[in-house]
Amino acid sequence: MALPFLPGNSFVDPTQRRFHRSQSLGYKNGYALPARPEVGIGGVPLEVNQLSLEELEELNNKRPTLTYGQAKQAPPEDFIPAHVAFDKKVLKFDGYFKQTVHESPNEYFRIRPVIIYYYLEDDSISVIEPHVENSGMPQGKLIKRQPLPKNDQGDHWHWKDLNLDINVTFYGKTFHITNCDRWTAEFMASEGIELQPPVGQPTDPYTDSRKETAALEAFTTPSTFDKLKQFLNMDRKVLRFYCVWDDRDSMFGEKRPYIIQYYLVDDTVEVREVHEPNDGRDPFPVFLRRQKLPKNRYNVESSFPAVVMELSDHEIKNWYGPADFGIGKSVLIYNRPFLIFDCDEFTKSYLNAKYDVRNFTPVEVSGPASRVPKMDLPPYNGFGSLEDSLQSCLSLVPQPPKKDFIKMLENDHKILRFEAVMDSVKPEDKGRRFIISYRLADDMITIYEPPVRNSGIVSGKFKERTRMTKPGSTPENPQFYGPQDMYIGAIVISFGHRFIITDADDYVLRYLEARPGDFPGCERTIESIRQKRMTNPSQRKVPVKGAPLKIKRTPGDTQRLIQEVRMQLQRDNYLNFGTLTEAFLQYDRDRSGRIDARELKNICHKQNLPLDDDIMEALIAQCDVNSDGMIDFSEFVKFLS
Incomplete structure (x- = not known):
């Protein structure tokens, strides 16, 4: 009896030098056809695929007799090797095995889930354990792909031996199969094997205890105010109040506009300056940085180290809130009175919904406008243009007046x-x-x-x-x-x-x-x-250089010039008849065989005959036999002949 191909049972022939495999697939006329291998690895004869001497003798001596004619041989079936027929066809079973724990007093065993893959190509089996996070155990491939022995007689596990809700033993470790995928169930049913109902997989008690320990405990906040809820609900929501600070009682003081912004997300206040063009002030937009604003900054204990520490809720109990701001109210911010005279639409809707405020009439704070001295321009001195003289009055160093370059380019x-x-x-x-x-x-x-x-x-x-x-x-x-x-x-x-x-x-x-x-x-x-x-x-036409001149004619000049024009056209017609005909057809666009007097003049200019108006009128009169203003091609040729 042959030994199974297992570790320890395989032997290597030291004399073998060839290890190539024969092709099992071939092409004929462009089609892939299976080819039955005749020899094994390295050219070793295959006794399994060859007939014995007894079978060959029986086939040679067998003579079937039929009543009608000679027996027809059945067409041989195509041989398809297993690695082609069952390529990439794998049976998948879910299961588990129990592992006894001896070292821990808190647990006795663990349930370790596995996946059993059965490869139909070569009847090999692999066992994979799915990865579990923070398990502390090496996981992954437990048994690599190989034929697994079933008993001591050399038998191997086959897909016919597998079913649901059974135990299988691989190398002394018992696995319990609980379920399979859909394709596996359909394959087993097609082969006539009825699978048992799937069973549930038990849970690991240690994993359940870890989940219970890691679960977040719910606590009830003792305070009714939730800062996180305020952040989520009031983010990017700002109350904007328009105010003025009247400091005209002090030396060099004035009335200046400001904007108070109250951030509802954390109850902080920011004061920003409103700058106007040429107001003479440095462009510092923030007058008071964003911070919580106390109502009385100096009502603290004398022992509080204000030099090195900031005020907190322990020292100051009263902070400014949205209810402390409103139109017509005067807010004291670090001993500076700010009179609120208006607010934006969002602030009005928020105060109305939150505090039921209905009066939003703006307060009039603008006084009489200060008289700005007007610069009197000196009279125009007559030197240069008016714009140049004006630039010398607007700046100490005169700048050239600006030009409209877009207009100049267009x-x-x-x-x-x-x-x-x-x-x-x-x-x-x-x-x-x-x-x-x-x-x-x-x-x-x-x-x-x-x-x-x-x-x-x-x-x-x-x-x-x-x-x-x-x-x-x-x-x-x-x-x-x-x-x-x-x-x-x-x-x-x-x-x-x-x-x-x-x-x-x-x-x-x-x-x-x-x-x-x-x-x-x-x-x-x-x-x-x-x-x-x-x-x-x-x-309509302005006389230009090179235009025809009006010349006083003497009796007989017109007829003599017409005769010269006719002779010149006849010469061109004889020497270059195609050009003259082409010129006539070029102006005869409707192909009626007729052109008007203006087009005849263009033909003459094309033949380098710059005629005066009186000569052209006389020439047209001779070509226009019908006196309808149109010249036929036949009349024109007749005029030339």
Whole structure:
């Protein structure tokens, strides 16, 4: 009989050098298939998985006879090894064992719970004791995973031998099984084993005694006041009273406002100062730090060492409470009278609910305002701008006036231009044209006179960039010219010179229409420019440098120039017919084969033919056969041919 594989019964072959195991799984056509091992560890033949000589002889000599045909062999069943079929399948049983205690007079035994794991893969068993805090005993794995012997005949414990409410003995220690998990119960039922009802696990008397000893005892507080309850209920709840301290009777005294804050969480009081801009005082916000406030600080025993010790409830019996504060009451805080004249809404609701206070009428404490001397600004001396002169009066070291950088960035290079003529009694100044430029970035105005040949007047910059004040403005309240003051027909006066606005750029009209709210009162300027455009459409465009000039024609010049234009277009049509056709189709967006006169002019400009207006009108008249203002492509080609 073979010895069981237990410690002391195993022998090592010193001549063996190979210890590899044969594969029991394989792949065929991408699918995992079980493979039956033919040899054991190190190539040792497996007698268990091989047929004996008698069985092989019987299979060779057996000839089954059937009435109909040859017998069909049954398909062999797939061999699945145990470590594959029962991989990660474990039976779990709960149990306990009793441990006798000999050294302690207070206990006789202890109940130690355990968990028994049965591994179906190789029929091994492990016993684990759960960890108990502060038990004082080594716990964890009591028996490591291994096949456990059942008797002296070499039998091992099997899952068929396990059940509930039974005793099992592992290495001389008896364990009582009380319960199992759900999967274990289902597995045992599937194998035809009926489990007994689970039983309860007895409690450890020593553990119960420790729990009773460690349990907190409930005590009744003799005092009715609970500081912890006050902290939980009154945390972050503060009564706020507004008061004044009138110290005008003393030298250099004054009436100053304060805020008294009463913290309900610990009945402490804090006094804070109320600072105003330029009040001339150091910014110390706390006048009295947070502390319990006694009603009479000096009513203590003369033997009390106040230099080294603080006051406590033993020395002072009366402390300030919420009922001592109210509107109209005067609170004496360290010999300083504070008159409470108002409080916040939370304080009013708390006093009403707690002390049934209903009158919360504020007390009037403000007296007549003290007269503040007003600084008289000197008159404008005329040097520099008005803002620069004002800065020299506001500080000893003049600072540059502040600029609106946002406005400068948004309106950079944005200029409104107006045309004006000088209104003067001198005959040589009549009819002089000027351009008034208004810079939107800094509201400054520049006056420029365009050059006129043989006028006898030096043209150029008439007035440097500056802000122009209106007539009648004072240095205290200056009024400057703006776009709302430069409507058509308006008179602008600059240093004694009168200018009459006659026209404006199209950009002025578009800008003011898009932003009517930036310049209040600019509706008059917008309407005057519109009326100017309606009454005189020819003046919509201001003459610019490089614009077509009006030339006096002699009889026959127009026909000669048209013939030259036709010859140039014919030459372009012959040399570069695709470009001319492409230009025609570019303006014929609706693909109707017709374009208007304005688009024909653009085609001529595209072919580098800068024509005058009279030449263009004559050219259109020859191309427009139907006189409907539209030119067909066929008419245009016919004109070229």
